[in-house]
Amino acid sequence: MAAEIIRTGGCLCGSIRYTLRGDPYKSGLCHCTDCRQVTGSAFLAYADWRPEQFEYTGAVTTYRGRSFCPICGSRLFSLSERQIEIYIGTLDRVPSGITPIDEGWIIRREPWQHPIEAARQHEKDVAPAR
Numbered sequence: 427m428a429a430e431i432i433r434t435g436g437c438l439c440g441s442i443r444y445t446l447r448g449d450p451y452k453s454g455l456c457h458c459t460d461c462r463q464v465t466g467s468a469f470l471a472y473a474d475w476r477p478e479q480f481e482y483t484g485a486v487t488t489y490r491g492r493s494f495c496p497i498c499g500s501r502l503f504s505l506s507e508r509q510i511e512i513y514i515g516t517l518d519r520v521p522s523g524i525t526p527i528d529e530g531w532i533i534r535r536e537p538w539q540h541p542i543e544a545a546r547q548h549e550k551d552v553a554p555a556r
Contacts, residue, residue, distance in 0.1 A: 435517040437500035442484030454528035471514040
């Protein structure tokens with residue numbers, strides 16, 4: 427029997443650490459205005475896990491559902507009752523082994539950025555997982 431995959435991550439200063447058990451059920455890139463502003467980049471790379479697969483230590487500050495470190499400002503994750511959206515850039519191990527399966531808000535994708543070949547392309551929002 428294969429061992430359960432454990433991934434860890436955290437903020438730049440180390441005040442907040444998290445652990446994820448198992449694989450995400452969804453992953454992707456988002457090019458919407460909110461995600462671009464949150465990252466200061468052309469897109470947000472994310473992966474979603476169920477709450478029971480996630481735990482963290484440290485005190486986060488949350489604004490509009492997005493949690494970040496109040497000391498160094500690293501944006502880490504978005505928490506909800508049904509999912510935890512991790513910002514892939516905060517994972518410790520690179521490469522993470524997570525491939526985007528969805529690409530959302532492609533109408534806002536920069537012209538110099540090519541589509542992720544294997545990912546489903548969504549003009550606007552990605553349909554929620556069930």
